[in-house]
Amino acid sequence: MEEQAIAEQYPDIYNRLIPLLRTQPDDLNAYLETVCCNVGIDNTRTQAHCHFIALDGNKRPRVKDFAKFIGNRITDFAIPRSEIQRALNEAIKTGSATPTAKLNAKAQKLFTRLPQSGEGGEVLLSVLAETVLRLPQMFTKMVLKTNTEMHVHGSDGIHVGVNKSNGNLALYWGESKLHGNAAQAARECFASIAPFLRDAGGSDAAQNRDLELMRDGIDFNNRELEDALKGYLDPDDPKSRQLEYRGLCLIGFDSDAYPTTPNSKEMEQVKQDIETIFDERKTHIQKRVIEEKIDTFEIEVFCLPFPSVENYRKAFRFELRLANE
DSSP: OHHHHHHHHSHHHHHHHGGGOOSOTTTTTTTEEEEEEEEEOTTSSEEEEEEEEOBOTTSOBOHHHHHHHHHTTHHHHHSOHHHHHHHHHHHHHHSOSHHHHHHHHHHHHTSOOOTTOOHHHHHHHHHHHHHTSOOOEEEOOGGGOSOTTSOOSSOSEEEEEEOTTTOOEEEEEEEEEEESSHHHHHHHHHHHHHHHHHOOSSTTOTTHHHHHHHHHHOOOSOHHHHHHHHHHHOTTSGGGGGEEEEEEEEEEEEOTTSOSSTTSSOHHHHHHHHHHHHHHHHHHHHHHHHHTTOTTSOEEEEEEEESOHHHHHHHHHHHTTOOOO
């Protein structure tokens, strides 16, 4: 009902954005269990969401299957929409899967072989944004890489939504941090995203280069929509006064809540243990958000404990054929 009300009040922008989503709300149900969603962090405008890796029939965390699922989303994450559409059209025209296979190979080559790469977290954050929050990806910088062994600079991802109270365009700056230590992951995540929210324009603003790239390279495979959104990104256009910045964060960390041997712990007990962990994390999230002076900004935070962040990273790299093992 809420989405219908927004669509009726702000039909122009809302109805154009929703078709850009490339996931369904239940796409993650096989891989993630939900502890809680939309939990307000006291004295801030931050909302937290906590999930954990689901267990299989023998009570083992499905980390490798989850990494495979996320790995299968790299083309959507890394390749511009118009290029994807051309490949799909060619595949339909010829009856051959070759065009899409080539595109998947291109996307795969854009990811770095660096062992400690955080790109598996970046793709995961984008999937969570689309699936859980229903925020389509605004722009991909992966194709701008001139060296695949380097990471892209700036934010980890950019998604877009609508302010539910006034119809403003809401630009979500993404930051993903996967770290064994939860406190360090949170500290690094909020420190990284803070400049994108706090800087209020000008040539030296943290967002300036990303905004320039979006104005020049926004690609929704829809010229009318692209032109409409470019106005919000142009500081000389009055529409830019209706653009607001928000945060989108993923904090992934190691947790001993998971079973270490098959058939040794039930899913419900894992959930209860992670609920306790999340209660502790909320206080730390509040502390970091306030200390970074971003407590007045809308921020969506995903907390995702892993049995091992490093094992997820390795599994993701393996699925992209980036690992030697």
